[in-house]
Amino acid sequence: MAVLPLVISPDPRLKTASKPVEAVTDEVRRQLEDMLETMYAEHGIGLAAVQVGIMKRMLVIDVEQREEDGKRTPMKFINPEIIWESEELSSYNEGCLSFPSHYADVERPAEVKVKYLDEKGVQKEIHAKGLLATCLQHEIDHINGVTFVDHISRVKRDIILRKLAKDKKLGVVPEKRGENPYAAKEKQAEL
Numbered sequence: 004m005a006v007l008p009l010v011i012s013p014d015p016r017l018k019t020a021s022k023p024v025e026a027v028t029d030e031v032r033r034q035l036e037d038m039l040e041t042m043y044a045e046h047g048i049g050l051a052a053v054q055v056g057i058m059k060r061m062l063v064i065d066v067e068q069r070e071e072d073g074k075r076t077p078m079k080f081i082n083p084e085i086i087w088e089s090e091e092l093s094s095y096n097e098g099c100l101s102f103p104s105h106y107a108d109v110e111r112p113a114e115v116k117v118k119y120l121d122e123k124g125v126q127k128e129i130h131a132k133g134l135l136a137t138c139l140q141h142e143i144d145h146i147n148g149v150t151f152v153d154h155i156s157r158v159k160r161d162i163i164l165r166k167l168a169k170d171k172k173l174g175v176v177p178e179k180r181g182e183n184p185y186a187a188k189e190k191q192a193e194l
């Protein structure tokens with residue numbers, strides 16, 4: 004198992020659709036385990052393969068993890084497809100590990116039915132509501148090259164994208180954000 008480095012915006016891979024998984028092999032199962040380890044290490048509730056540079060249509064989710072007792076309920080989805088969505092919408096203040104420190108309200112269908120393959124390659128279906136429905140749609144967007152900022156106003160999106168582009172230029176990595184402003188300032192002076 005391994006914690007993999009995250010793909011952070013701006014990055015062309017975040018705008019690229021991932022490829023269907025042709026066969027559920029041991030390699031695919033290993034990659035899903037690494038994705039879960041990465042998601043837990045980064046305190047995320049979901050992670051799409053593209054976010055660790057794997058351009059395959061697969062994702063992991065755990066919307067029930069509790070930091071206190073360490074209880075985990077990992078879920079794995081391969082080649083997921085939304086086959087039904089509710090007319091009722093719900094709004095959630097979303098974040099994304101590929102857009103560190105930025106949040107925005109996103110409105111999406113409140114419930115979805117998703118068809119997918121499990122890690123044994125068996126076809127499954129799930130009727131998701133609440134945070135699981137929100138998270139599944141956020142992750143399925145990722146494997147289609149879509150991110151949460153594509154659902155917000157252009158003004159808000161441009162503010163977030165400009166800040167992240169600047170952070171990348173200055174070499175501000177998520178863990179170091181706010182910790183050592185001098186390192187970033189020195190880099191800035193070099194530019």
Ligand code: GNR
Pocket residue numbers: 046047048049050051054095096097098099100101137138141142145
């Ligand atoms: O950790 C995450 N939290 C979150 C909160 C609201 C809606 C979606 C998410 S997913 C996000 C992790 C991530 O970036 N997954 O792609």
Ligand code: NI
Pocket residue numbers: 098099100101141145
């Ligand atoms: Ni995300």
